Amino acid sequence: MEPYSLSIKKLLEGLKDKLFSQEEVYSSFLQRVNKYNNKLNIFLTVCDEPYKKDKTKSNKVGGIPIGVKDIFVTKGLRTTAGSKVLENYIPEYSATIVERLLESGASVIGKTNLDAWAHGASGENSDFGPTKNPWNTQYVPGGSSSGSAAAVAAQMCPAALATDTGGSIRFPSSFCNIVGIKPTYGRCSRYGVIAMASSLDSPGVMAKTVEDCELVFNLIAGTDEYDGTTVTFEPRPVPRKIRVGIPKEYFSEGINNEVRLQVEEAIRIISSIPNVDVVGEVSLPHTEYAVATYYIIVPSEISSNLARYDGIRYGHDRSFFGDEAKRRIMLGTYALSAGYYDAYYKKAMKVRTLIKQDFEKVFEKVDVLVAPVSPTPPFKLGEKVNDPLAMYMCDVLTGPINLAGIPSLALPAGFTKSGLPVGMQFIGPQMGESILFELGKKYQEVTDWHLKKPMII
Amino acid sequence: MNYVPVIGLETHVELKTESKMFCSCSANYFGKAPNTHTCPVCLGLPGALPVPNKKAIEWTILLGLALNCTINKESKFDRKNYFYPDLPKGYQISQYDKPIASGGWLNLKSQNSNLKTTEKKIRITRVHLEEDTGKLLHSNKDTLIDFNRSGVPLVEVVTEPDFDNSTDVKRFLEELHTIIRYLDISDADMEKGSMRMEPNISLRKITNDELRITNKNQKLELPNYKVEVKNINSFNFAKKAIDYELKRQAEILDSGKIPVQETRGYNDKKGITYSQRSKEEAHDYRYFPEPDIPPMEFGNEKLEMINDTLPELPAAKVERYIKKFGIKSSDAVIISRDKIISAYFENVLSKIKSDKAGQTVANAMVNKKISTKLSSDEFAKEIEKLSKPKETNMGMLASSIEKAIESNPKVVADYKSGKTNAIMFLVGQVMREMKGQADAQTVRAELEKKLK
Numbered sequence: 001m002e003p004y005s006l007s008i009k010k011l012l013e014g015l016k017d018k019l020f021s022q023e024e025v026y027s028s029f030l031q032r033v034n035k036y037n038n039k040l041n042i043f044l045t046v047c048d049e050p051y052k053k054d055k056t057k058s059n060k061v062g063g064i065p066i067g068v069k070d071i072f073v074t075k076g077l078r079t080t081a082g083s084k085v086l087e088n089y090i091p092e093y094s095a096t097i098v099e100r101l102l103e104s105g106a107s108v109i110g111k112t113n114l115d116a117w118a119h120g121a122s123g124e125n126s127d128f129g130p131t132k133n134p135w136n137t138q139y140v141p142g143g144s145s146s147g148s149a150a151a152v153a154a155q156m157c158p159a160a161l162a163t164d165t166g167g168s169i170r171f172p173s174s175f176c177n178i179v180g181i182k183p184t185y186g187r188c189s190r191y192g193v194i195a196m197a198s199s200l201d202s203p204g205v206m207a208k209t210v211e212d213c214e215l216v217f218n219l220i221a222g223t224d225e226y227d228g229t230t231v232t233f234e235p236r237p238v239p240r241k242i243r244v245g246i247p248k249e250y251f252s253e254g255i256n257n258e259v260r261l262q263v264e265e266a267i268r269i270i271s272s273i274p275n276v277d278v279v280g281e282v283s284l285p286h287t288e289y290a291v292a293t294y295y296i297i298v299p300s301e302i303s304s305n306l307a308r309y310d311g312i313r314y315g316h317d318r319s320f321f322g323d324e325a326k327r328r329i330m331l332g333t334y335a336l337s338a339g340y341y342d343a344y345y346k347k348a349m350k351v352r353t354l355i356k357q358d359f360e361k362v363f364e365k366v367d368v369l370v371a372p373v374s375p376t377p378p379f380k381l382g383e384k385v386n387d388p389l390a391m392y393m394c395d396v397l398t399g400p401i402n403l404a405g406i407p408s409l410a411l412p413a414g415f416t417k418s419g420l421p422v423g424m425q426f427i428g429p430q431m432g433e434s435i436l437f438e439l440g441k442k443y444q445e446v447t448d449w450h451l452k453k454p455m456i457i
Numbered sequence: 458m459n460y461v462p463v464i465g466l467e468t469h470v471e472l473k474t475e476s477k478m479f480c481s482c483s484a485n486y487f488g489k490a491p492n493t494h495t496c497p498v499c500l501g502l503p504g505a506l507p508v509p510n511k512k513a514i515e516w517t518i519l520l521g522l523a524l525n526c527t528i529n530k531e532s533k534f535d536r537k538n539y540f541y542p543d544l545p546k547g548y549q550i551s552q553y554d555k556p557i558a559s560g561g562w563l564n565l566k567s568q569n570s571n572l573k574t575t576e577k578k579i580r581i582t583r584v585h586l587e588e589d590t591g592k593l594l595h596s597n598k599d600t601l602i603d604f605n606r607s608g609v610p611l612v613e614v615v616t617e618p619d620f621d622n623s624t625d626v627k628r629f630l631e632e633l634h635t636i637i638r639y640l641d642i643s644d645a646d647m648e649k650g651s652m653r654m655e656p657n658i659s660l661r662k663i664t665n666d667e668l669r670i671t672n673k674n675q676k677l678e679l680p681n682y683k684v685e686v687k688n689i690n691s692f693n694f695a696k697k698a699i700d701y702e703l704k705r706q707a708e709i710l711d712s713g714k715i716p717v718q719e720t721r722g723y724n725d726k727k728g729i730t731y732s733q734r735s736k737e738e739a740h741d742y743r744y745f746p747e748p749d750i751p752p753m754e755f756g757n758e759k760l761e762m763i764n765d766t767l768p769e770l771p772a773a774k775v776e777r778y779i780k781k782f783g784i785k786s787s788d789a790v791i792i793s794r795d796k797i798i799s800a801y802f803e804n805v806l807s808k809i810k811s812d813k814a815g816q817t818v819a820n821a822m823v824n825k826k827i828s829t830k831l832s833s834d835e836f837a838k839e840i841e842k843l844s845k846p847k848e849t850n851m852g853m854l855a856s857s858i859e860k861a862i863e864s865n866p867k868v869v870a871d872y873k874s875g876k877t878n879a880i881m882f883l884v885g886q887v888m889r890e891m892k893g894q895a896d897a898q899t900v901r902a903e904l905e906k907k908l909k
Contacts, residue, residue: 073504081503093497095504192504199748228508228750301748304538307547308501312602336538336743345745 003028004155005453008064008212011158015063022063026050029065029109033156036456040132040154042147043110044070045078050107060219062105067151067160070111071118072098072203073192077108081194082144083116084127084320085309095192096227097161097203097220104219109157112147116322117306118163118196120144121171121394124385125324132381133175134454135420139378142172145206149176152206153454159207159216163193165200166294167373167398170410173206174373174423177412177452179213179440180206182398184430185405186231188217189224197301198229200402209450210411210440217433236432242439244270244278245366247427249287250397256376262414262422263372266443270370273442279366284358289351290400295392296335296348297403303332327388356404363429368439372397373423377416401427409436412449421449460660460710462703463680464626465618468633469611470520470643471589471651472513478588478610479507479550486605487649491594499608501545506749509534513586513610514557514753516642518763520612521558521584523636523770530755532557534586534747539740542602543591551613553744556585557753564772565628574786579629580617587611612643618657618679623699626656630692635771635794647690654695657685658702660710682718686730689723698723701730774799782806782815788823798822801829801836808837817843849895857890858883858900858907872908880904 003011003025014020020028030048037043050065051074073079073091080086098108115125123146124130131146133139134154141150145162149172152160162169164182173180181204188203195201205220207213223230246267251260271278306329311317321329335344362369375396384390401408406429413424426436444450477484480498497505521528535553561581566574591607593600614633620626634652637645645652659680684702689695706716721730746752769777771793778789793799805818818840821827827839861883862869871879880901887900 073502079503086503089503091503093502093505190504191506194503197748226508227506229506229748300745304536304548304743304745307538307540308503308545310540310547312542313545314503333743336745338741338743341743341745 004032006158007209008061008158008207008215009209011064012061025063026065026107026109029155029157032154033110033151036134036154036156039137040134040150040456041129042113042131042150042154042156043067044080044082044113044128044147045111047077047108047110050109051077052105052107053102056105057103059105061101061216064106064159065109065157066101066106066216067110067112067148067157068098068108069114069145069148069160069162071114071163071194071196072161073194074098074108074111077111079111079194080128081117082114082126082128083322083325085316085318086314087127087320088315091192093192095203096189096224098192100220101161101216110151112145112151112160114147114168115144115324117194117302117325118144118165118168119302119324119328121167121391122146122379122381122384123172124381125322127320127322130381133378134456135177135378137456138380139420140175140381140383142175142374142378144168145172145180148206149173149178149180152176152178152208154456155453159205159212161220162204162206163196164202164204164398164402165196166298166395166402169202169204169206170373170398170408170423170425171394173410174412174425175378175421177415177421177423177449177454178206178208179210179412179450180204180410181213181217181433181436182401182408182410183217183221183433184231184407185402186227186229187221187407187431187433189220189222189227189230191224191226195301195305197298198305199301200298200405202402210409210437210444213409214433214437214441217437221433231431233431235434236429238434238438239367240275242276242368242435243366244276244368244370244439245282245362246278246280247284247287247362247369247371248281249284250369250371254375254396255372258377258416259372259375259422262416263370263424266413266424266447267370269446270439270443273439273446276439276442282362282366282369284355284362284400286351286354286358287400290355290403291392291396293348293351293355293403294395294399295331296344297352299328299332300335300345301332302328303330303336324388352403355400359400359404359406359427359429363432367428367432367435369427371425371427372413373410373425374398377420377422398425401425406430407433407436409433409440411440411443412447412452414449415452459663460707461663462621462623462699463618463659463661464620464623464699465657466614466616466620466626466629467655467657468614468630469653469655470614470637470645472516472610472612473643473651474510474512474516474610476510477608478510478513478586479608482608484609486609489605491601491603491605494605495607499545500604501547501607507550507747509750509753510610515763516640517557517584517586517612518755518760519640519767520614520637520642521561522764522767523640524558524561524563524581524584524614526558526561526581526584528558528755528760529555530760531555531752532755533752534750535744536747537587538743541590542600543593543607545591545604545607549587549590550747550750551587552585556583558584563629563632565625565632577619577625579619579625582615582617584612584614587613618659623696623703626699627692627696630654630695631794632771634692639768639770639796641796647692650690652690654689655685655687656689656695656699657683658699658706659683659716660703660706662710682716684716684718684730685720686723687720687733691725694723694725697725697728698730701728705730768796778815782819783813784815784819788816788819791823792819798829801833804833805836805840808834809840814840849899850891853891854887854895854900854903857887858904860890861886861904862907869908880908
C-alpha cells in the first residue's frame with residue numbers, strides 16, 4: 001500500500017511499526033503532487049523539502065505532511081491569499097495553528113490554491129487560475145478552500161488546513177467527497193490567517209475521515225494569547241444519546257432533488273445508529289435572511305481588512321485586485337458609509353442576533369442538525385462565474401452557521417447519478433465539536449462513501 | 458460687531474505603559490532607531506491581530522475618574538477607516554459610540570482684573586482610548602515611515618465648547634497636564650510629543666438681547682462653522698493659535714462672510730494658522746465595531762479597585778494647603794503642581810514643630826530662598842533658623858544709629874515734626890549699615906529711644 005492512500009491514523013501506525021520512514025511518507029505524497037498538480041492546479045507553492053521544525057514539542061503527528069490553504073501566513077514561505085497583490089509576499093511569522101501543527105511534528109507540503117482573499121464558492125476567483133475537481137476536471141472543486149479540498153481528495157496530503165467564513169471549508173469538502181470541520185468561532189486561533197471577515201472567519205481542518213479530522217482539530221484548537229477572540233469556555237461533552245433534528249428550511253424547494261434524496265437517505269441511516277435519536281423536523285425561521293445579512297456584514301469587514309493593501313507595502317498596488325475583491329470592497333464601503341450604516345450594517349447585525357437565537361432555541365431540543373451543505377451538486381467550471389448573485393446563493397445553507405458562530409462538520413453523503421459527490425453537514429451548538437465528530441465517526445462506521453476515491457487522472 | 462469665542466478642545470495623551478496598546482512591543486520608543494520597536498501587530502502585517510493592553514484600559518478609567526466622568530460599564534473598540542501612509546492597517550483602532558468614560562467636568566479657577574476668584578466649569582465630553590500612528594520622516598525627495606510609535610496607547614480627552622478665551626484653554630491644559638502627571642500615566646512631555654492638542658474655534662455674534670443672558674454657553678446655539686487647528690504641542694502655541702484664529706475669523710465675519718469650515722495647521726515660527734483640509738474633503742471614517750476585540754465590561758468591583766488607586770488630585774491639594782497650612786492660594790497652586798515637590802513641602806512641614814510655618818516654608822520654596830536640594834530635615838532646620846529673632850550686636854548698633862541720624866538730618870526733622878513713618882527709612886539705613894545682622898524690632902526700639 002502506498003503511504004499516500006492512507007489515513008493519518010494508518011500512517012502513524014505504519015510509521016510506528018516502521019513499515020515506512022517519514023522520508024518515504026513525504027516523498028510518496030510529493031510524487032503525487034508533482035504528478036497531478038499541473039493538471040489540477042492545487043498547490044500555489046510546493047515544498048520540495050518538508051517545511052518543518054527540527055525540534056518539536058511533541059511527535060503526535062510526526063512525519064505527517066499537511067496542505068495549508070495559502071491564506072495562513074508561513075514564515076519564510078510565500079503566502080499569496082490567492083491574490084496577485086501578494087504574489088511575492090514572504091511572511092516573517094507563522095499563523096498560530098500552523099505553528100501548533102509544526103510543533104506536533106507535522107510538515108507543510110505546500111500552500112494550496114483558493115479564491116483570492118477567500119472570496120468565492122468555486123475556486124474560480126483565484127488570481128492563479130481555478131483548481132479542478134479531481135472527481136471530474138470539468139467541474140469546480142468548490143471554494144474558497146478549493147486547493148485544500150482537492151489536495152485531500154486527490155491524496156496529495158492526508159489533511160489540510162483551511163478557513164470557513166461562509167462555507168469555505170464545508171462547500172469544497174462536499175464537492176470533493178471529503179470531511180471538513182468548521183469549528184465554533186474562536187475555537188481555533190485566527191492569528192496569522194489573512195483576514196476576510198474577522199467576525200466570521202473560522203480556521204479548521206479537512207481530512208479523509210472524521211477520525212483524522214478530529215485528530216488534527218484537537219492539535220490546533222484552543223485559546224491563543226495572540227487572538228483576543230479565542231473562546232475560553234469548556235467544550236461540550238458528548239451526550240449519552242444524541243438527539244438529531246432536521247431543519248426544514250434546509251430542505252426547501254430550492255434544493256436540488258438528487259442532493260435532497262442523498263441527504264434523506266443519510267438521515268435514514270443515522271436513525272438506525274444505536275444511541276442516536278432522530279427527533280424530526282425543527283425550524284430556523286430567520287434562515288431566509290441569512291444570505292442578505294451575510295453579504296452586508298462580510299463585505300463591510302472586507303472593505304476594512306483589505307485597506308492595508310494600499311500599494312505602499314507588499315509590492316503590488318490596488319490595480320492587482322481582482323473583480324470580486326473590488327466588488328466586495330465597494331459593497332462594504334457603501335454599507336458602512338455615513339447615512340447608510342444604520343440601514344445596512346446595523347440592521348444586519350440585528351438580524352444576525354435573530355439567526356443566532358434561532359439556533360440557540362433549536363439546540364435546547366436537539367444536539368445536532370443534519371442538512372445538505374450545498375443546494376446543488378458540483379457545477380461546471382465557468383457555469384456561474386459571470387453571475388455573482390448565483391455564486392452568492394451557494395452560501396445559503398452554510399452562511400447562517402457562520403453568522404451564528406457555531407460548529408459544523410461536512411462529510412460525504414453519497415453521489416449523484418453522474419458520479420459527483422454530495423455532502424451533508426452536522427451542525428452543532430457552540431463548543432459542540434465533539435458531538436459532531438462522535439456522530440460522524442458512527443456514521444462512517446456504517447457507510448463507505450468516504451472511502452471512495454476519484455478515478456482521476 | 459461683538460463676538461463671543463466658542464472654543465472646544467481635543468487633547469491626545471500618550472500613555473507610558475511598558476508595552477504598546479495591542480502588542481507586546483515596548484512603548485518606550487523615544488530616541489530609538491527607526492522600526493526597531495515593531496512586530497507583525499503594530500506593523501499591521503497580514504493576519505496579525507490586536508490584543509488590548511489591560512493597563513492602558515485601567516489608566517484610561519483612572520483618568521476618566523479624575524475628570525469626574527461616568528465610566529461606561531460596557532465599552533468597545535471601533536475601527537476608524539482612513540488612508541494615510543503612517544497608518545499601516547488602513548484603519549485606526551479607536552472608540553466611537555461607547556468611549557470608556559464620558560460626561561465629566563473640570564473646574565477652572567481664574568482671577569479677574571479685580572482679583573476676584575471665579576470658578577468656571579469645563580465639561581468633559583468623553584475620554585477614550587486608541588492607538589497612535591507611525592511617523593513620517595521627510596528627507597529630500599523621500600518619505601520614510603518609522604513604525605516605532607505605531608500602536609502606542611493614546612488617550613483622547615474631548616471637552617464641550619465651553620471656553621470663551623485662550624487663557625482659560627491654557628489653564629485647562631496646565632491643569633490636565635498636572636492631573637496626568639499626578640496619575641503617573643504619561644510623561645506628558647511636550648517635547649516628545651506625548652501630549653498634543655487640537656482646539657476647535659469659532660465665533661458667535663451676539664445681539665443686544667443675548668447680552669442680557671448671563672449663562673451664555675449653555676443656552677445659545679453654536680455657530681454654524683468650526684475651524685479645527687491640528688497637532689499643537691505646546692500650551693503657549695495653543696493660546697497663540699487660538700488668538701490668531703479669533704482675530705482672523707472676526708475679520709472675515711466683519712466683512713460679512715462666514716469662515717470656511719476646515720482643518721488648519723499652526724506655524725509656530727510665523728505665529729499663524731494655515732489651511733490644511735476643507736470640509737469638502739472631510740473624511741467619512743466608516744466607523745464600525747472592531748471585530749477582532751470582544752466588547753469590554755467593567756464590574757463595580759473592578760471600578761472600585763481602580764478608584765481606590767486615585768491619588769489626591771491637585772485641586773483638592775490646593776484647597777487643603779490653604780485650609781490646613783494657611784498658605785496663599787498662588788503658592789499652593791505652585792507647590793501642588795508637582796507631586797514630588799508637594800510631597801517635599803509636606804515632609805518639611807512635618808519636621809517643624811510650629812504649626813504656623815506653612816507660609817514661611819512656602820515662601821522659602823517658591824522664592825528659592827532655601828534650596829530644595831537639601832534633605833527635608835536640613836530644609837526644616839534652615840527654616841527654624843530663619844524664624845528665630847536675630848541676635849544684635851548692641852555696640853555696633855549704637856554707632857550705626859549715630860551714623861544714620863547724622864547723615865539724614867531732614868528725615869530726623871520730619872520724624873520729630875510728627876511724620877512717624879519716617880522712622881522706617883532710618884531703620885533701613887541702620888539695617889544696611891549692620892549688613893542685615895540685626896533684629897528690625899530692636900533697631901526700631903533703639904532708634905525711637907534715641908530720637909525722643
